[in-house]
Amino acid sequence: MLAQMTLTSLKGIGPKLVEKYHKLGLVTVQDLLFHLPLRYQDKTKLTPFSQIILGDEAQLEGEIISQHMTQSRNPSLLVKLISEEGQSLTCRFFHFGFRQAQQFKRGLTMRVYGEVRSGPTGFEMVHPTYQLFAKGQSPELEDTLTPIYPTTEGLGQASLLKLIKQALALLEQYPLTEALPSQLCQELHLPGINQSLRTLHQPQPSDDLLQIKHFEHPVQQRLIFEELLTHQLGLQTLRQAEQQRQAPNFPPSQTVNALLASLPFSLTGAQLRVLHEIQQDLKKPYPMQRLVQGDVGSGKTVIAALAAIQAADAGYQVAIMAPTEILAEQHRNAFCEWLEPLGIPVAWLNGRMKAAEKRFMLAQVVSGEAKVVVGTHALFQDAVEFQKLGLVIIDEQHRFGVHQRLALHEKGKTEDVHSHQLIMTATPIPRTLAMTAYGDLDLSVIDELPPGRKPIDTAVLSNQKRLEVMEHLYQKCKDGVQAYWVCPLIEESELLHAQAAEVTATQFSDYYPDLRIGLIHGRLKGEEKALVMNAFKAHQLDLLVATTVIEVGVNVPNASLMIIENAERLGLAQLHQLRGRVGRGDKQSHCVLLYQAPLSETGKARLNIMRETTDGFRIAEEDLRIRGPGEILGTRQTGGLQFRMADLMRDQHWIALVKHHAEDLATSHPDLMTRLQERWVGHKVEYKHA
Template sequence: MSLPLAQRPVTDLKGVGAALELKLERLGIHTLQDLLFHLPLRYQDRTRVVPVGGLVPGQEAVICGEIKVADLVQGRRRALLCRIQDGTGTISLRFFHFSAAQKNQLKPGVRLRCFGEARPGPSGLEMVHPEYRRIDAETAVAVEDSLTPIYPTTEGLHQTRLRGLVTLALQSLSAEALPDLLPETLRRQWNLPSLEESIRYLHQPPVEADQALLLDGRHPAQRRLAFEELLAHHLSLLKLRHQAQHPGAPSLPYRGELIRPFLDALPFPLTGAQKRVCNEVARDLARTVPMLRLVQGDVGSGKTVVAAMAALQAVENGLQAAVMAPTEILAEQHHINFSAWLEPLGLEVAWLAGKVKGKAREKQLAAIAAGEARVVVGTHALFQDDVHFADLGLVVVDEQHRFGVHQRLSLREKGRNGARAPHQLIMTATPIPRTLTMSAYADLDCSVIDELPPGRTPVSTVVIADSRRAEVVERVRLACAQGRQAYWVCTLIEESEALQCQAAEVTAESLREALPGLRIGLVHGRMKPAEKAAVMAQFKAAELQLLVATTVIEVGVDVPNASLMIIENPERLGLAQLHQLRGRVGRGSVESYCVLMYQAPLSKQGRERLGVMRETSDGFRIAEKDLELRGPGEVLGTRQTGMMQFRIADLQRDADLLPRVRQVATQIEHDVELNSAVIRRWLGAGEEYGQV
């Protein structure tokens, strides 16, 4: 019995040597199964001859006719021009690259069968470099009996060669060689075609196939494969979730000894949404399996209070809590908040970041190891080998998409006391579209804080061209004269951080000249953390009126008196990032504005994106639009792009399949062999991607 296609290398195919093998590798094709899963981008219809008189510009077609005139023409480039007729009309064939033999072959009176795209030319329609073949007057014109696939390819690998290889692979395709992993009962339930039938159809669609449906990726055969691929990703995440929960966790029931006085001391009541999410977290912490919960909340919705309540629940049960943030600015902000809230309750809050060095660091490490520090706040410094916890019961990770896979795992390892893992609470102010939550975060339970605290004022967004810069500068002067503060964010064209910071310095200098009476500060990524923190502290204390910054202020700065934000070149940022930046204003009770100052001309997509920012402040709607425009890899952040590499499925297009995928995953979750086979087929060795 021959090997399954998943185990047969492409070198099994006739004519595939080392050079061709390398080219196929560049396309991710190693086995015959990979080759059959390498689906066409689109199709050409070479199944019928189209009369020349019926051609329209942009149409790809097979035509047949007799050369009436063949001339060398001298324009900007020398070309061979042949006029051919078929009795219904005339079309020109234009060749810029041709040999002497071709020139001698293409003479008046010769009949040709051609395939190409009809384009408008100087004297009617023409085809540039069509494929062609000489035919006899008596011979019937040969046409294809199925649509012709056009594949994604790579340099040096021609479509014809790729088509030939796929045709050879299809000869080995059978239900035994490429087993259908979805049980027949499931296929019948969801009306899914078989795998073999789907693959044959997609590589060789019949003449009557609905090309529009195929092009759109919505044909039942394509959906069948997309369904299985989405299922593989989902099963992989469920497997990871099971592994993460397997060790068990300490049960941390709600006691209230610390939480009640904490709530009484808060200067504001919790919103309904905060209460709901706190209850969900409290229930998870009381269980003996590790909590894996993602809390999403728009900028300013009060996620930090939820994190503080979770930390107190761990401390009430005699364990430690670690709170980790991606930047020193954000970590420091958390440290300030947690210290202000928890020290009055008699709790020590330790602080670990890159800038904590020498004796101060040793003192913090000793307090953490001895368990004196019940709550520890820090950056990735918490991952370092010399950090030892007495008994870590809860890990809170803020803006987790900014951390790499291994960082979060290593913090989880630090919490293992014997066989127990710590509970994990993950927070993000980047609203994640439901589509992504259901696929990329299927290993996490999700909570949403969908309510802003009372007293927050919505931010009005204005889109304005850079040519009106003088008006914008005047607007800043007026706001500051009225006792308000403003941000001026430079999002720059330069890729290098050094150039970005240099440009921010130039902007700050020109604003100092234009606004001589104002106290202007500058923050950028090349400054030392201490310098950055000092400027931020001055701004927060209202010693500075205008803060010029690069996007380092995207997260974690809370200045209620700042009511105006100018963002330069907003067209260069993703919607989620713009939304995050805008969230720095509107934190007080005064009306706030965000001015998006773009460089004309704007692209169609640029106009669409800035229009969304102007129309809505709903983070989830913005996130959905961001996903639609930029794709999942971009939205999740580059660290996680690898996890979203789908071969056939498209999260945006196939979003409606996800509820069905979840249902099927639940039905087959306990069939370990089937799960492993589905995951292996689509993710291979890369199934560990979800461990973030």
């Protein structure tokens, strides 16, 4: 009933407001009930000033003793409160009007709620919610927690609360049918769906408010389990649908052995294991969907080349897509070196090609003469037509949106036959996240580095040591070492206290005129980037000053020193990727992480992890804990990972159990997926294969 009832059936919602709700994916009353609080504000008590904890949200009350405006380009209004014990707190407002400023009269009592921070004069709250009243006339405290909902521009919390109250009244009249089997709810001690929704939207004083605040209440666990189960069933549906499709069969290839014999190195045990898994997939009658994870330098590219040989020998074409021109060109060079001596032609496509060269390459692809085609996003443009595409290899897949990957996948579809797909990433993905984000894929891990690789020695230093680090780098370069200096920005910015790549390159030139310096960043044309990179590889340059454009796909074995400036501004996974540009030769490599003081406690902990370990999976686990899945995977393709209730780090104890029950329920309750998807996915996300 509530799944069919549109929002316009509620009071106080007209056409303009409906559009704003639709932006949040809210179309029906049931959608509104499953629009769950992100968190709760606890206005049930007052915190004494003496018990304030920095970084926590709190409700405080004090007497206004002063208010004034700061004289600066961006003036702020400061209202100072004092408690009965004589301790003070400053409330800072950046956006205020004259009338608002007049409200804060000395002698009035002010109750405020917000996050307590450290300010220039002590404790501070920025833009707290507040109430003003005469001394001794404090209003009653709230008797329950206040839910805070996800919202959008032009849609406030008050508007949402009004509608949700109406939706809850309708829930009393038309209770939802249980989606989960009663036996499962009893086994896992999960409360009913209607009780769970009522408690979450309107916690009562009799509920365990501390449990609710920390998302540990049984009603929250019920909804977390149900949402994770919906996601897992969706992935299984994708997997089953994929296995119904037909794909070409690629038998074992003798040319694979020819390449293995010609390589100047032997594959590691982990590489051989992953290669075997891929070869077995390519012999199956349905499309391979495999994700290969391998830490920086673990040797994923050669595995991709061996898979490409198996497809080419069977008479099919292979497309290899990389997110940057630097990485795509490196793949082209490696594939040409390995495959062309074996009689397998390699073509190249990027967005910056001249018209004549592009026409020639497109003709090679459409005729089928080019067996392996390497490129950037240019590969999925409409003008690119393959004669017989049988294998798609996507590197660093999280940098592409779902639709981009889907477009390339569709190019391999001829009649009822679909291409195999191999996805690679050098960003180690924690097992919890991989099981949830990529449950429709088979997972392979290259968890062994080639022999002889030495761990990279990492130091963490304040930016105050910058000149000393520059001098140390100069001396190392004079001894024949090549080095990277990475800056987060291209040009200087007043907003960020970060040194720009251009300024740094100029400083090195001024201080050390005999140092051969190259500069590379995202605004350079492809040809300019290639010239600088080739000069660095050929040791015609001692130092490469760069932005994070070199994060992936740069391989210069002689480069053994990496300086990363403003390291506190980058994610752990990104720092790990950048650090992986060194340590590729037989020399001991070093990485220096420079940070801008003062550094927060979290910032110190993050950089210390980089100093303590080079284990990409441990770093990835910490990155997940700090930043969440959307940041690690890239927000464009997290899709179903934009959970309403679940949190992968907090709720990881459910993951294995959810996977187990999803496999069982998919068989025993085939109608369950439709009902759950209607509730949780609703009008927000479609499960699409990518």
